[in-house]
């Protein structure tokens with residue numbers, strides 16, 4: 001594809017040496033180019049072997065392998081769709097009752113399980129400051145059941161339930177603003193297409209105590225209608241266009257941008273790289289670009305929007 005930036009490499013990150021152990025085995029059931037699979041692999045490298053993964057229904061529940069097999073070298077607990085955050089809080093409290101305070105309890109859920117179906121449980125866990133890390137890997141639709149629209153699906157994107165593109169009036173739900181309103185211990189957006197930033201944020205989430213939330217953009221080649229080898233590049237374009245800013249919550253509670261793209265690209269380049277946006281009109285692209293320009297490109301404006 002044209003206008004595709006190169007993927008950044010690890011820049012001699014000292015952490016990289018210490019966290020090289022693989023906790024995800026080959027032979028998993030992820031599709032080629034699956035951003036969610038790659039994100040789990042690298043998240044576990046940071047979080048380490050003392051991690052328990054709690055997972056609702058989602059693609060990852062399949063990627064991990066059918067019972068009794070598992071692609072993960074850490075314990076994995078499958079839960080019903082709506083309750084992953086509540087179950088993770090319970091697991092953490094059970095460990096604490098046994099005097100075990102080192103193990104990280106990680107909820108790993110899709111956008112459907114987070115933005116829609118699990119939202120009440122997340123709100124409760126955040127309000128109680130359950131000592132867990134909640135990761136939403138966001139591939140922007142219910143992918144496991146065949147690419148249905150979720151409230152994380154961006155406007156104009158094709159899904160099987162919105163075959164002419166999601167109605168442009170319905171914007172993607174602002175999950176960071178919702179979680180921020182709960183005063184979490186740590187809050188950030190991340191993507192493995194910017195690996196240094198991804199690693200730094202998982203490190204911070206690991207050391208913080210209380211409710212921690214990471215919103216991870218994860219490309220789905222089938223759902224986004226892109227070639228599997230372009231998955232990381234397209235994800236990187238989401239950041240470089242300002243559609244998916246990389247931010248974290250600073251000590252004063254405001255969101256600050258952690259990666260400023262070296263070269264800003266037009267939103268149109270990001271959208272046109274994906275078949276799912278083939279029905280979007282020029283006018284809609286213009287509106288999207290204006291919204292990105294207004295809201296997302298500077299930390300001050302992010303604060304304005306969410307503060």
Ligand SMILES: Cc1ncc(C[n+]2csc(CCOP(=O)(O)OP(=O)(O)O)c2C)c(N)n1
Pocket residue numbers: 057058059060081082109110111112113114139141142143144145150
């Ligand atoms: C209560 C309930 N409703 C529906 C389903 C069917 N279901 C399983 S996975 C899934 C899609 C999940 O979407 P998302 O959370 O975005 O994760 P992804 O599949 O995209 O990784 C659905 C609808 C279910 N397992 N339980």
Ligand SMILES: [Mg+2]
Pocket residue numbers: 110111112137138139140141142143
């Ligand atoms: Mg999804």
